[in-house]
Amino acid sequence: MKVTIDTDRCRGHGACLSCFEVFTLNPDGYADAISDPIPDELVPxxxxxxxxxxxxxxxVVE
Known part of the structure; x- marks a missing residue:
């Protein structure tokens, strides 16, 4: 599994930060995601x- 952020949709709410191992906020306050495949233990x-x-x-790309 890999994830990307649709930058046209992201409004910087930060709800994704509950999974801080995968998601961060960039300097402009919008979400970024790691580009590597997600480790199985983080999928949930x-x-x-x-x-x-x-x-x-x-x-999400499976």
């Missing part, structure tokens, strides 16, 4: 972050 946390994003800006 990433799915929670995806569900929590009010703008549905997290794109």
């Amino acid at each position: 946390d990433v799915r929670e972050a995806v569900a929590a994003c009010p703008e549905q800006a997290i794109v």
Whole structure:
């Protein structure tokens, strides 16, 4: 699994930061995600972050 952020949708709410191992905020206050495949042990946390994003800006690639 990999994730990316749809930068047109992200509004910087920070709900994804519940999974801080994968998501961060860039200097402009918008989400960034690690580009590497997500470790299996973090997949449940990433799915929670995806569900929590009010703008549905997290794109999951299985």
